[in-house]
Amino acid sequence: MKIMSFQASVAAALMLAAAWLASPVSAQTQTPPAAPVPSMARPAPASPAPAASSTTAPAAPAPAASTATAPAAPTASAAAIAPASAKPDTASAAAPAMKELSPWVMFMSADVIVKAVMIGLAFASIVTWTVLIAKSIELSVASGRLRSALRKISEARSLAEAQMALGTKEGILPSFLAAALREARMSAGLSSDAGIKERAASSFSEIVRAEARRIRIGMGVLATIGSTSPFVGLFGTVWGIMNSFIGISKSQTTNLAVVAPGIAEALLATAIGLVAAIPAVIIYNHFSRMTKGYLELVSRASGAAARLLSRDLDRSHGSLHSRAAE
Numbered sequence: 001m002k003i004m005s006f007q008a009s010v011a012a013a014l015m016l017a018a019a020w021l022a023s024p025v026s027a028q029t030q031t032p033p034a035a036p037v038p039s040m041a042r043p044a045p046a047s048p049a050p051a052a053s054s055t056t057a058p059a060a061p062a063p064a065a066s067t068a069t070a071p072a073a074p075t076a077s078a079a080a081i082a083p084a085s086a087k088p089d090t091a092s093a094a095a096p097a098m099k100e101l102s103p104w105v106m107f108m109s110a111d112v113i114v115k116a117v118m119i120g121l122a123f124a125s126i127v128t129w130t131v132l133i134a135k136s137i138e139l140s141v142a143s144g145r146l147r148s149a150l151r152k153i154s155e156a157r158s159l160a161e162a163q164m165a166l167g168t169k170e171g172i173l174p175s176f177l178a179a180a181l182r183e184a185r186m187s188a189g190l191s192s193d194a195g196i197k198e199r200a201a202s203s204f205s206e207i208v209r210a211e212a213r214r215i216r217i218g219m220g221v222l223a224t225i226g227s228t229s230p231f232v233g234l235f236g237t238v239w240g241i242m243n244s245f246i247g248i249s250k251s252q253t254t255n256l257a258v259v260a261p262g263i264a265e266a267l268l269a270t271a272i273g274l275v276a277a278i279p280a281v282i283i284y285n286h287f288s289r290m291t292k293g294y295l296e297l298v299s300r301a302s303g304a305a306a307r308l309l310s311r312d313l314d315r316s317h318g319s320l321h322s323r324a325a326e
Contacts, residue, residue, distance in 0.1 A: 106264055107265075110265040114265060117269050121273050124276045125225075127221060128225055128279055131221060132279075135219075139290050143293070145171055146173060146298070153173070158312050159308045163177050173304070176207060176301055180200050180308065183196060183200045184312060184313070187199070193313045204306065208295070208302060212298075215291055222280045222283055222284040225280040226278075226281035230274060230277045232273055237267060240263070240266025244266065247262055
C-alpha cells in the first residue's frame with residue numbers, strides 16, 4: 001500500500017510539473033517571437049521523487065514543449081507579413097478610384113460654387129453656338145436679299161421704276177427708296193436740289209445706323225463671353241483648389257489619392273471656361289468680317305437710292321426748263 005501511495009504521489013508531482021512547464025508555452029503563442037527564449041532556457045524543476053522515476057518521466061514532456069513551440073514561428077511570421085501585405089491592398093484600392101475620374105464624376109463631386117461656375121460656363125457655350133447658327137442664317141438671308149434687290153434696280157431709271165421692280169417686299173433697299181420719295185414729296189416746290197439731297201442723305205444715314213445696330217445684335221454677347229469666360233473659369237479653379245487644401249489640412253495627409261480629385265475638379269472649371277471662350281472669340285471675329293461685308297452692301301444700296309433721287313430731281317428740273325422755254 002505504501003508503494004502504491006508513493007507511486008500516486010510521484011505521478012501527481014509529475015502532472016503538476018508538466019502543467020507548470022506547459023503554462024509558459026501557452027503564453028508564448030500569444031506573445032511576440034522573442035518570448036520563447038526564457039521558456040526554453042528555464043530548467044525543469046527537481047522533484048522529491050526518486051532518481052529512477054524522475055529521470056524517466058520528464059523525458060515525455062520535452063517533445064510536447066518542442067512541438068508546442070514549433071507552430072509559434074509561423075504565427076509570428078504571418079503576423080509580421082500581414083501589415084506589409086496590407087499596404088499594397090490599400091494602394092490597389094486607391095488606384096481604381098483615380099482611374100474612375102471622369103468629367104461627369106468630377107462635376108457631381110465638386111463644390112456648389114464650382115458647380116455653379118461650370119453650369120454658367122456651359123450655358124455661355126450654348127449661347128455662343130446658338131448665336132453662331134442664328135447670325136449665320138440672318139446674315140446669309142439679308143445679304144442674299146440685298147444683292148437680289150440691287151440687281152433688280154440696276155436698270156431702273158427713277159425711284160418709281162425701282163419701287164415697281166421691287167414690289168411690296170420689305171428690306172433695307174425699299175426703305176431707302178421710300179425715304180427718298182418721301183423727301184422729294186415733302187420738298188416739292190423748293191428750288192434747292194442740294195438741300196433735298198442733303199436731307200435725303202441724312203435720312204439714309206439714319207437707316208444705315210439702324211440697320212448696323214440691328215445686324216450687330218448678339219455680337220456684344222459673344223464679346224462678353226469671349227473676354228470673361230477664362231476669368232470665370234479661373235475663379236472656379238481657385239475656389240476648388242482652396243477647398244482641396246482645406247481637405248488636406250483636415251485629413252492631415254498629402255497623398256495623391258486625396259489631393260488629385262479636388263485639383264482635377266478645379267481644373268475642369270478652367271477647361272470649361274476655355275471651351276466657352278475660344279469659340280466665342282473666333283465666332284466674334286468671323287461675324288465682324290461678315291457684318292462689315294453686309295454693311296458695304298447697305299452703303300451700295302444707299303448710293304443707288306441717292307443716284308435715283310438725283311436723276312429724278314434733274315429730270316424734274318429739265319422738264320420745267322423745257323416748259324419754260326416753250
